[in-house]
Amino acid sequence: MERIAIYGKGGIGKSTISSSLSASIAHSGKKVIQIGCDPKRDSTIRLTDGERIPNVIDTSMAKQNDLKKADFVKNGSLGTDCVECGGPKPGVGCAGRGITKMFEIFEELDILDDNNYDVAIFDVLGDVVCGGFAAPMRKGFGDKIFIVISEEIMSLYAANNILHAIRTYEYNGIYFAGFIVNLRNNKANLDHIKRFIKATQTEIIATVPRNKLIVDAEKKNKTVIEQYPDSEIATRFGKISGKVLGIGKSKVKRPNPIDDVTFNNVMLGE
Amino acid sequence: MKKMKKNTSGQHCCSLHGWITCLMRNKIDFPVILHSDINCSNLVFKGDSDVNTLGRFFCTNLSEENIIKGDGTKRLEECIDAVIGEEQPRDILILNSCMSQIIGDDVKGTVQKKRGKSRTRIHYRETTGLVFEDPKKVIDDVGYLILETLKNDNSLRDDRERRTINIIGFENYVAHNKNDLRGYDPFLEELRKAGAKINTTIGPGSPISDWKKSLKADININFDRRLYQNVAEIYSKKHNIKTIEVPFPAGIKQTLEFFGIVNEKLGAGKDIISNLEKEIKEAEDYLEKHKNELKKKKIIYNIASNLDFTIGNSAKEGLLMLDFFKELGCDVEILIQGNPEEEHRLAVKNTLQEIGIEDDFTLFGHCGDGYKFIDGSSDTIVYGSPLLKEQAERMGNRFIHYGEILPGLMNMKHNIDIIIGKDGY
Numbered sequence: 126m127e128r129i130a131i132y133g134k135g136g137i138g139k140s141t142i143s144s145s146l147s148a149s150i151a152h153s154g155k156k157v158i159q160i161g162c163d164p165k166r167d168s169t170i171r172l173t174d175g176e177r178i179p180n181v182i183d184t185s186m187a188k189q190n191d192l193k194k195a196d197f198v199k200n201g202s203l204g205t206d207c208v209e210c211g212g213p214k215p216g217v218g219c220a221g222r223g224i225t226k227m228f229e230i231f232e233e234l235d236i237l238d239d240n241n242y243d244v245a246i247f248d249v250l251g252d253v254v255c256g257g258f259a260a261p262m263r264k265g266f267g268d269k270i271f272i273v274i275s276e277e278i279m280s281l282y283a284a285n286n287i288l289h290a291i292r293t294y295e296y297n298g299i300y301f302a303g304f305i306v307n308l309r310n311n312k313a314n315l316d317h318i319k320r321f322i323k324a325t326q327t328e329i330i331a332t333v334p335r336n337k338l339i340v341d342a343e344k345k346n347k348t349v350i351e352q353y354p355d356s357e358i359a360t361r362f363g364k365i366s367g368k369v370l371g372i373g374k375s376k377v378k379r380p381n382p383i384d385d386v387t388f389n390n391v392m393l394g395e
Numbered sequence: 396m397k398k399m400k401k402n403t404s405g406q407h408c409c410s411l412h413g414w415i416t417c418l419m420r421n422k423i424d425f426p427v428i429l430h431s432d433i434n435c436s437n438l439v440f441k442g443d444s445d446v447n448t449l450g451r452f453f454c455t456n457l458s459e460e461n462i463i464k465g466d467g468t469k470r471l472e473e474c475i476d477a478v479i480g481e482e483q484p485r486d487i488l489i490l491n492s493c494m495s496q497i498i499g500d501d502v503k504g505t506v507q508k509k510r511g512k513s514r515t516r517i518h519y520r521e522t523t524g525l526v527f528e529d530p531k532k533v534i535d536d537v538g539y540l541i542l543e544t545l546k547n548d549n550s551l552r553d554d555r556e557r558r559t560i561n562i563i564g565f566e567n568y569v570a571h572n573k574n575d576l577r578g579y580d581p582f583l584e585e586l587r588k589a590g591a592k593i594n595t596t597i598g599p600g601s602p603i604s605d606w607k608k609s610l611k612a613d614i615n616i617n618f619d620r621r622l623y624q625n626v627a628e629i630y631s632k633k634h635n636i637k638t639i640e641v642p643f644p645a646g647i648k649q650t651l652e653f654f655g656i657v658n659e660k661l662g663a664g665k666d667i668i669s670n671l672e673k674e675i676k677e678a679e680d681y682l683e684k685h686k687n688e689l690k691k692k693k694i695i696y697n698i699a700s701n702l703d704f705t706i707g708n709s710a711k712e713g714l715l716m717l718d719f720f721k722e723l724g725c726d727v728e729i730l731i732q733g734n735p736e737e738e739h740r741l742a743v744k745n746t747l748q749e750i751g752i753e754d755d756f757t758l759f760g761h762c763g764d765g766y767k768f769i770d771g772s773s774d775t776i777v778y779g780s781p782l783l784k785e786q787a788e789r790m791g792n793r794f795i796h797y798g799e800i801l802p803g804l805m806n807m808k809h810n811i812d813i814i815i816g817k818d819g820y
Contacts, residue, residue, distance in 0.1 A: 186460040218465025219498040226463065 126239045127370055130247040130267025131305075134283035137273045138307040141343065142333065143248035144171045148350035149359070149366040151203040155243040158198070158236075159205060162227070162261060163250040164212030164220045172201030175346030180211025181227045194234050202351050206242070220250070221257015228260050237266065244370070252283050262294040269302045271330070271369065276306075276313040278392055281321050288325060288382035301380045302372045303330035305365070311335050317392050324391045326381040330372065331365040334358075409524035411492050412438050413533035415452070418488075421537065422448050422602040425485070425544055426478050429454040430471045430502055431492030432462070453478060457494060465498055468505045475506075479515050486516045486544040493523040518543065531622055534599045538626040541606050546633040551610040558661045561609045562586075562596045563617040563626070563638065582644070582803030588670045589654045591616075591661055597623075610634055616657060618643045618802070622712070643712075644802040645719040645810065647678050653802075671804060678807035686724060688815045693726040694795075695769065697779040697787070711750050713778060713797040720778075723814065729756035776814060 131143045140161070147159040161168025166180050178199040185192050201207040212223035231237055237245055247267040250258055261267035272287050274280045284304065291301045304327060306318065311334045322329060333339075338359075342352035350359050383391065411431065415438045418427060422445055429436045429452060436454035455474050461467040471489070478487060491502050506519040518540060545551060562583075583593055594612040595605045609615075615630055615638035617623055627638035639660050644653035651668070668675070682689075698710040720727050729747075733739045735758040743756065769777060771791035777783060781796040788794055793816055800810050811817075 182460075182463055213464045213466075216465075217499070218461075218463050220463070222459075222498075223463040226459065 126237065126242055127244045128237070128247070128266055128268045129244065129302075129369060130249055130261045130270050130299075131273060132249050132270060132284075132287045133273030134252065134277075134280040135250070137275055137277075137280050137283075138333075139248050139273050140168045141171070141339065142273050142305055142307060143168060143246050144348045145339075145350055145362045146366050146369060147172060147201075147205050147244075147246050148203050148348040149362045150244050150246075150370065151205045152350055152354070153363070153366070156241070157205045157244045157246065158242045159201070159207055159246045159248060160227075161207075161209040161248050162224050162258070163210065163248065164214075164223065165250075166209040166211050168248040169201060169205075169207035169209060171343060171346055171348045172203075172205050172207050173199065173346075174202070178207055178209055180209040181230055182211035182223050185226070185230055192230065192234070194236060198236065202348070208236075219257065221255045221260070224250075224257045224260045228266060231266070252286060259290050259294060262290060262297065262299050265297045265299065268297075268299050269369075269372065269374075270299055271302050271305055273305050273307050274318070275309050276315060276318065277309065278317065281318065281392070282388065285321075285325065285382050285388055288327070288380045291380060292382060295379075300374045300377055301327065302369070302377055303328045305330060306332040308332060308334050317394070320391045320394060321388075324381075324383050324387065326378055328377070330368055333361070333365070408528055408530045408533065410522040410526070410528040410533060411435060411490055411524065412441075413528060413530055414490055414520065414522050414537060415439055417534055417537035417599060418451075419445055419448050420600045421541060421606070422604075423451055423488075423541065424603055425451065425488060426482065427452050427488045427490060428471070428474050428478065429490050429492065430457070430467065430474075430495050430500070431455065431490075432457045432494050435492035435494070462494060462498055465500065467495060467498075468500050468502065471500075471502065471505050472509065475509050475517065479513050483513070484515055486518060488540065489517065489519040490522045493525050496521070496523045496525060516544070535623050535625045538597070538606075538623055539629050541603060542626065542629045542634065545607060545610065546629075548607075548610075551607050552634065553611075555611050555613060556592065556594075557613050558590065559592045559594045559611065559613045560586075560657075560661070561594050561612040561615045561636070563615050564598060564622050579801060579803075581805035582801065585650075585654070585671060585674060585803050585805060586657070589658055591657055597626075610636070612636055614639065614660060616641055618653065643715045645716050645800050645806075646722045647675065647682070647804065647807065648722055649719060650802065650804050651675070674804040678804040681808050681811060682723065685811050685815055689723045689725055689811065691774045692723075692814055693728065693772075693775045694720045694814075695775060695777050695792075696727070696729045697732075697769075697777050697783050698730065699732045699780070710780070710797070711746070714747070714750060714752055716778075716800050717752060717754065719800065719810075723811065725814065727754070729754055731756050731758050733758050735759070773816065 131139050133139045143159060147157045151157045159169050159172060166177065169178065179197050181197045184197045188196055197208055199207050210224055210227045212220040247261045249261055256263065262270065270291055272284045274284050288301060291299060306329055336358045338353045338356050339349045342349040345352060349356065350362055353359055419439065431454060433454065433456045436456060439449060439452045453474055455467060455470040457467045457470065461470060475487065489502065489506055495502060503519060506517050510517050520536065520540065586593060595608045597605060597609055615627065615636055617627060617638050618641045630636040630638055639656065641653045641656045642649050644650035696713065717727060731743050733743065740758060743758065747756065769775065769787065769790045769792050773793060776793045776795055777787035778795045784794045784796060795813055799813060
């Protein structure tokens, strides 16, 4: 089973990319599970027609020892399976512990058994603020890591931090497979991204342009794959998903995260 | 390869554990709410659990769900309401564990919200194992809290008598064991002869009844310079009882110095020396009789140092006996556990100077390294924390732990006997 984790700055479009990849891979006939690792619990909303599915934390607390896979793994569109971790309201509790707890439950219930799925996609909350959010890396759940960036400098700053986390946990066998650029403005100057890629010795594996159809589909709580299957952008996602699945550890270089001073210099072009 | 530093375990305590232990020993009579998970609340059943005091402890029993969702403060509010509703106590104390601090529970805000809603005074102390906490500071803080709960009880201060003193800094288990000949009673008797009327003794294990009784005294005598600094302050500010600090009265010289200060402060107007002539003579004779044996003895301090390069307060208390050992004619060596780096050496030196000690000392790397200084001779006596007893004795050395040297002239015999290893000691 391919275990893919999608990281990136909050609001960068991780859920959009993750859901589109899940839908596209499922559309090609593979069995996919998407796992939202964010207390906002909206990662899979475009795969479930806007329905908020029961989340792992609330369900496990309510069911205690009687917890079953069907209690929180719900069917999504195009044959996908969907899971939302859940967690605290903003400003209280410990979301990181929530994510770790979810993985413990996954292990207990054998959710990610190789026979169940071909691909698991983890959509992980924004910045790696604490150990809990690195759980997909720490526990070896998401062994192939992609980071979503845009032309915004802060998305690159977050990406650099995530690269540090990847280096910290690479002893678990995880690896960085590349950046996916989710453009806000199709005409944006991308020179600073190129410099960042060079400095960190990384690669961009795909670029998703700003597209009206994606926005339209999201308004209808759908992925563009389901809503506009014959569109150019849906075809593009098909190619991206092929690339995402095709990348292996032997084909990628070890990233070289940079320090803050170097980062600022790279952004300034110095 | 990068050289790794060896870290020894810190000589400090989990603040929550320390507070619970002290409150349990003090047999507090006000309710305490532990805002903690069930495992930390279990600390009340460890060590010095007292059946009656156990009933004074309540816990919010945070579940994993509360930890993740951060709704534990609701449980705290409910718990405070329940205790106030059932008992209408004058005071409640709220303590919290690491877990609530890690997840950022707003315990302070919750307590603030509840204050003033009833006649109960709600006290809160942030108590976690995440920060360095010296056990003696916990003892001091607990004493302060107890005196804070008593501050408006004017009846406790009725019938205050002149020249009545509290002795602060006693190990209470000894002071209260009247049948223990090695205890403090002989010294208390000497103190009476010096013109003082003893009201009560206050130490880490004093029950709250003694703390209440202490408010009837005229003055406090504190001979542990490191213990009860905050306690001394609240005695003075809220209860109008001044505390005077005196050297620990071990040996002849320090004991007489001690009585001199007490006599002067109390204005007893008596000549202590003439009152204690017999005791002084006996102490001097006993010292003279064993002078040659004592000269052969070497006292080795084996002191752990804390993570912040200072030495613990128990050790400081032990170091107050340094002059006493010298008065006996013993050779003394101070060993301090810690990396022999300049920064560490300077920090330790400053700490020693704070308590007036200019003697040289040796830093040794870690516990095991201490062995090489210990020679297996019966004339070498290791003086340190009780935790080191087994280690020292295994190496063939004799061992005396902090607190075994007792105050006063009549205790000279006891003190000399344990050093020379006389039968029964």
